[in-house]
Amino acid sequence: MDIYQKLESNVRGYCRSFPVTFTKAQNATLTDDQGNTYIDFLGGAGTLNYGHNNPHFKQALLDYIEADGIAHGLDMHTEAKTAFLEAFDQHILQPRKMKYKVQFTGPTGTNAVEAALKIARKNTGRQTIVSFTNGFHGVTQGAAAVTANGYYKAAIGMPLPGVHFMPYDGYLGDFNTLHYFEKALQDKSSGLGHPAAVIVECIQGEGGLNSASAAWMLGLQALCKRYNMLLIVDDIQAGCGRSGTFFSFEEFGIEPDVITLSKSLSGFGLPMAVVLLKEKLDTWKPGEHNGTFRGNNHAFITARKAIETYWADDSFSQSVKKKAQLIRSRLKEIQAEHGGQMKHKGRGIMQGLECVNGQVASRITELAFKRGLIIETSGSDGQVVKILTPLTIEDKTLNAGLDILAQCIGDVMAEQISKAS
Structure with a gap:
């Protein structure tokens, strides 16, 4: 690890939570240089x-690279881009009766938000x-301006005008925050x-x-139409099937x-x-x-294959929903076991448990890593233990990971009781 401390910037983050050197990965399993495996x-x-490393x-x-296919193409027409756009139109846009132009931005989500x-x-x-x-949209200047978390805004080092924050759904309890808006x-x-x-989001x-x-999302859309405001949905993390449908807003209509x-x-x-x-x-x-790198043709190849493999029908969507229900059931059991100390959050395979504070959540994820489970936290205080596993995770592996999580939560909650007594 000395080379990282010697050369890499202090800005590094995830490696501090998972201080090992990873060498291999397959589906929902990682292996480090000591031969240890992690879910x-x-x-x-x-x-x-x-x-x-999805084999499809x-x-x-590999075939595309072997054939000397275009790797970098700016925004020029290429065979790989053509195939991606055709697949995206055929399997994503047309079945949902969506009519959008596709803008290829720089290759990061924050650049899409800027655009x-x-x-x-x-x-x-x-x-x-x-x-x-509580919204998060990126850390470049414009995206950080619409990000609520003060930690990321402070790093910009200057005022970030042109943004007004409103309370999200549920932020004020049962009060409909759209009335205030x-x-x-x-x-x-x-x-x-x-x-x-x-x-x-x-x-x-x-x-x-x-x-x-x-109801809140439909109300927000209606509000935007009444007052002639555009509605931008940031589906960077919740999209591509994580909610159970390709777009996280599909079920809302x-x-x-x-x-x-x-x-x-x-x-x-x-x-x-992309921006649609x-x-x-x-x-x-x-x-x-x-942007120089808005023509990542290698990404076009794998993106097309992902769409054709998983989104040609609704079987993958149904499998995600089934796994999401399993996660929900297991998390609800953990919540019930620990009374008012935990709160279930999220939907799809984007769920978690809110702890009483960030220290408890961090202790849970720290213990989980020692036991072979890689899991992180989110929230304003890092108080939510967050499941963001691959959607293709095998049921056996998913259950094994949930078992580790349940055990870690139980042990940490016992520690808390011991400290309080």
Whole structure:
């Protein structure tokens, strides 16, 4: 580990929680250089929905590379891009009756968010974006501005104007927070003004697995239409099947004006991001939002294969929902066992347990790692133990991981009781 302490920046994060050197990975299992194996409940922070080294994608990529296929193409036409767009249209957009233009941005989710904010301001001529409490949208300047967490905002080192935060669904208990939002829109002295757009996650991954209800999301869409604001859904972590459907908003029946996708879009952990925008909003001039690496053709190969392998019918979606129900059932059992010390959060294979504080959650994940389970926390205080395993995890491995988690929670809660007595 000396080389990392000597050369790598202090900004490194995950390696501090999992201080080993990994050498191999397959589906939901990781192996370190000592031969120890770990069950992966982190899944590349939502980037590996189809598991590590998915054999369907790996062979397609190897074949493409062996044939000297285009690796880097800027935004030029390539065979790989053509095949991806055709598959995305055939298996994702058309079955859902969705009509969107596809913008390839720089390869990170935060770049997709930057583009979405720019296109909203460009089309409306207005500046203010409404974001929500506990929202996370990235750490570049524009994306950090719409991110609620002060830890990431402080690192920018300058004021981040043009954003107004509203309370997310459930933030004020049973009170419908959209009533407050609309009151602020109606009141010329509220300080809100007339926003250009709203950006929202249907499931707040980094914010603590807060999940918006169908009624709230439908109400938000209606509010946006009434007041001529664009609705941007950030589906970077919750998309590509993690909720049980390809898009996290599908079950709500809403139709966002703009959608951002990244993380598991490539299917193989390769950098790739897109913005889906209504055709009337596609007012970009050529090259107005660009990036050298918006043509990752290797990612196009694996992304196409992911779509054709898992989204040609609804069998994969059904398997995800089945696993999600298993996770929910097991977490509810743990919650019941520990009374008021735990709260179930999230939906799909994006669930977890909220602990009394971040110290308890961190102790659980620390103990889990020692016992062969890689799992992280989220939330404003890191108080939520968060399951983000690959969607392709085998049932046997999933149950084994949940067993470890349950044991660790039990042991940590016993420690807490012992300390209090």
